[in-house]
Amino acid sequence: xxxxxxxxxxxxxxxxxxxxxxxxxxxxxxxxxxxxxxxxxxxxxxxxxxxxxxxxxxxxxxxxxxxxxxxxxxxxxxxxxxxxxxxxxxxxxxxxxxxxxxxxxxxxxxxxxxxxxxxxxxxxxxxxxxxxxxxxxxxxxxxxxxxxxxxxxxxxxxxxxxxxxxxxxxxxxxxxxxxxxxxxxxxxxxxxxxxxxxxxxxxxxxxxxxxxxxxxxxxxxxxxxxxxxxxxxxxxxxxxxxxxxxxxxxxxxxxxxxxxxxxxxxxxxxxxxxxxxxxxxxxxxxxxxxxxxxxxxxxxxxxxxxxxxxxxxxxxxxxxxxxxxxxxxxxxxxxxxxxxxxxxxxxxxxxxxxxxxxxxxxxxxxxxxxxxxxxxxxxxxxxxxxxxxxxxxxxxxxxxxxxxxxxxxxxxxxxxxxxxxxx
Amino acid sequence: xxxxxxxxxxxxxxxxxxxxxxxxxxxxxxxxxxxxxxxxxxxxxxxxxxxxxxxxxxxxxxxxxxxxxxxxxxxxxxxxxxxxxxxxxxxxxxxxxxxxxxxxxxxxxxxxxxxxxxxxxxx
Numbered sequence: 001x002x003x004x005x006x007x008x009x010x011x012x013x014x015x016x017x018x019x020x021x022x023x024x025x026x027x028x029x030x031x032x033x034x035x036x037x038x039x040x041x042x043x044x045x046x047x048x049x050x051x052x053x054x055x056x057x058x059x060x061x062x063x064x065x066x067x068x069x070x071x072x073x074x075x076x077x078x079x080x081x082x083x084x085x086x087x088x089x090x091x092x093x094x095x096x097x098x099x100x101x102x103x104x105x106x107x108x109x110x111x112x113x114x115x116x117x118x119x120x121x122x123x124x125x126x127x128x129x130x131x132x133x134x135x136x137x138x139x140x141x142x143x144x145x146x147x148x149x150x151x152x153x154x155x156x157x158x159x160x161x162x163x164x165x166x167x168x169x170x171x172x173x174x175x176x177x178x179x180x181x182x183x184x185x186x187x188x189x190x191x192x193x194x195x196x197x198x199x200x201x202x203x204x205x206x207x208x209x210x211x212x213x214x215x216x217x218x219x220x221x222x223x224x225x226x227x228x229x230x231x232x233x234x235x236x237x238x239x240x241x242x243x244x245x246x247x248x249x250x251x252x253x254x255x256x257x258x259x260x261x262x263x264x265x266x267x268x269x270x271x272x273x274x275x276x277x278x279x280x281x282x283x284x285x286x287x288x289x290x291x292x293x294x295x296x297x298x299x300x301x302x303x304x305x306x307x308x309x310x311x312x313x314x315x316x317x318x319x320x321x322x323x324x325x326x327x328x329x330x331x332x333x334x335x336x337x338x339x340x341x342x343x344x345x346x347x348x349x350x351x352x353x354x355x356x357x358x359x360x361x362x363x364x365x366x367x368x369x370x371x372x373x374x375x376x377x378x379x380x381x382x383x384x385x386x387x388x389x390x391x392x393x394x395x396x397x398x399x400x401x402x403x404x405x406x407x408x409x410x411x412x413x414x415x416x417x418x419x420x421x422x423x
Numbered sequence: 424x425x426x427x428x429x430x431x432x433x434x435x436x437x438x439x440x441x442x443x444x445x446x447x448x449x450x451x452x453x454x455x456x457x458x459x460x461x462x463x464x465x466x467x468x469x470x471x472x473x474x475x476x477x478x479x480x481x482x483x484x485x486x487x488x489x490x491x492x493x494x495x496x497x498x499x500x501x502x503x504x505x506x507x508x509x510x511x512x513x514x515x516x517x518x519x520x521x522x523x524x525x526x527x528x529x530x531x532x533x534x535x536x537x538x539x540x541x542x543x544x545x546x
Contacts, residue, residue: 188443384512387440396473405463405484409472 002084003091006219010092010100016211017103021048021110023208027201027259029399031308032117034193035389037399040117046126047110051133055102059134063141064101069149072142090218100215105141108164109133112366114308115172116179118190119380122394128373132171136365140167140358155354156329156337156347158227159216161271161322166358169315172306174366178374181305183383195255202259206235209266213273226333227273230281235265237285245293260313264292267317272325275334283328288320319355326351430525430537433502435490436464437510437518442488445509449492452505455543457492468516487518493528495538 025044032040051059061076064087076082076098084093109129116125142148144155144162155162184190192198213231217224242261243253268288269281276284295312326348329339338344373379380386385393392398437445442459449457463484470481492502499522506520530540 184443384514387438389440392471392473396471397475398473401473401475402463403480405465405482406473406480407470407483409479409481 001091002086002093003219006091006221007093007096009220009224010096010215010218013211013215014096014100014103016208017100017107017215018048020103020205020208020212021045021107023201023204024107024110025201026197027205027263028114028117028308030194030197030199030201031192031256033190033389034400035391035398036118037193037391038397039122039390039394040113042122042395043113043117043125043129044110046122047113047129047133048106050126050129051106051109051137052102054130054133055105055138056098059105059138060098060101062134062138064146067147067152068142069152070142071139071148072146092218097218100218101141101145104160104164104212105133105137108137108160108168111164111168111310111314112171112175114310115176115306117307118390119182119386120179121378121381122390124373124377124379127377128175128370128379131369131373132366135369136167136171136362137163139365140361143357144354150350150354150357153350153353154337154347155322155350156275156325156334157271157322157354158223158274159213159270161318162354162358165267165270165314165318166322166355167362169311169313169318170359170362171366172310173304173315174363175370176304176306178367178370179379181303182307183386185305186303192256195259198256198259202262206231206262206266209270213266213270217274223274223334226278227269229278230269230273230276231266233278234269234281234285234288235262237282238262238265238268238289241286241289242293245289249297260292260296260309261289263313264288264317267314268321268324271318271321272329275325275329275336277328277330277333280324280328280330284321284324287324288317291320292317315359319359322351322355322358323348429496430493430528430541431496431499432523432525433490433492433494433499433506434521434523435492435502435506435510435518436462436466436487436520437490437506438512438516439486439488441510441512441517445488445490445506448505448509449490449502452501453543454492454494454498454502454505456541457490459491460489462487462489466516466519468514485516493525493541495541 021044025041029037029041056079058077061074062072065072065075082094082098086092087094087097090097109132140163143150144157209231210228214224214228239258239261242257246253246257265285268284272284292312295316296309299306327339327341329337329347330342331338337347340348381393464487465484470483472481494502503520511517528540529536
């Protein structure tokens with residue numbers, strides 16, 4: 001039975017989540033050097049293009065058709081049988097459910113780009129994104145959302161601690177290892193070129209996250225309301241603790257730290273949103289700051305150029321949220337299950353399975369995928385191209401162009417000369 | 424200045440992506456006083472062609488970084504070497520170095536002149 005109120009909300013929520021990907025593009029673009037602004041943004045936009053197609057063709061079906069343990073079937077491939085009739089257990093048209101889930105696949109794929117910005121070739125990234133959205137995202141979405149083994153086991157994951165946050169975070173680590181560090185990493189200070197972009201991007205992500213978490217109940221019912229409100233409470237607490245950590249370490253509260261804290265708080269509440277009480281959501285927000293902050297501090301001292309800290313902000317905060325459910329889920333709030341603190345130790349075990357399996361699968365499959373791709377094509381730009389900046393090299397555009405000294409040429413002439421641009 | 428020119432201005436125009444390496448090379452050569460500005464220029468390199476929504480343009484000017492380094496005579500060659508060492512890629516567009524005589528140099532804080540004005544102070 002279709003519920004019009006639920007459908008109306010889910011249409012809006014879908015649009016909100018889609019907006020998160022350009023918001024992520026803005027967030028990432030502000031964190032890189034100015035010569036890579038457009039390329040970084042374009043990786044996120046490209047994820048919208050690529051992952052939407054792979055999701056419609058095969059990803060959605062593999063994630064949401066049937067109850068196979070590891071992976072779904074091909075019954076919904078090419079949107080076969082996906083129409084206006086609701087999926088079992090939902091009150092919204094199946095097409096809306098598909099579109100909502102598509103926006104999750106898109107942003108997760110875009111998130112991984114944060115590990116390889118400023119050096120990965122754009123073409124190679126497109127191929128990687130297409131394969132990753134199926135081989136990693138669709139599989140893990142099946143485990144957590146689509147009736148796969150974690151869902152059967154009883155793991156609670158409200159809005160994607162497994163397929164979105166841990167998948168992208170640990171895949172990012174693998175991608176950074178395979179693609180390798182930027183040539184200047186560890187030798188020069190590689191600073192964010194526009195902190196205001198970063199703050200605006202984080203703010204828009206938080207805004208979109210109300211659709212992400214608030215829509216993950218697929219209705220306007222209690223779990224959605226709980227998740228929606230927890231999405232306000234949790235990141236606010238993360239912000240406050242992050243401020244305190246910044247003060248203790250550097251005597252100043254930093255803006256980019258605040259933007260990071262918003263992401264960490266939103267990620268932390270993602271799996272737990274509909275399962276923990278508002279009070280526990282606030283505790284989770286405060287707690288989630290600690291491991292992510294520690295990983296950021298540690299990571300920058302290593303040779304691993306996981307450039308935009310996807311592991312810390314998504315992988316680690318997602319893991320924190322998944323485990324937190326095991327302790328503090330409350331049946332009186334969620335109507336599903338209690339955690340350890342309310343007498344159900346079994347729930348913690350189910351959460352630990354997810355916390356072990358998700359990082360392992362995401363890391364290993366991403367690692368192998370990029371190793372194979374890397375054997376077939378160069379994954380990264382040459383040192384010379386990296387020095388010039390990926391905007392000019394990959395797109396023939398610059399983000400901050402003055403037009404001084406630019407000479408108009410006819411389109412035909414332009415195309416001929418484009419071939420001979422670089423010696 | 425009295426009796427021959429003892430202070431020269433070395434101007435080095437280099438690729439922006441090489442600016443950091445030039446800074447390192449200057450540091451290693453113990454050359455501490457300089458200023459740096461972003462300029463646009465053209466030095467015979469192939470033009471970049473960029474397209475913005477169907478408008479194709481040839482970018483006649485490239486971003487460059489201009490170092491201005493006032494040094495006493497014995498430091499001129501060291502400065503040139505540092506600029507070349509840090510700024511060179513071997514391709515057209517690496518930039519130029521110009522050396523000109525300075526009529527006068529004054530340190531604002533102390534009023535020192537000539538070599539005194541361009542010799543780094545050890546704090």
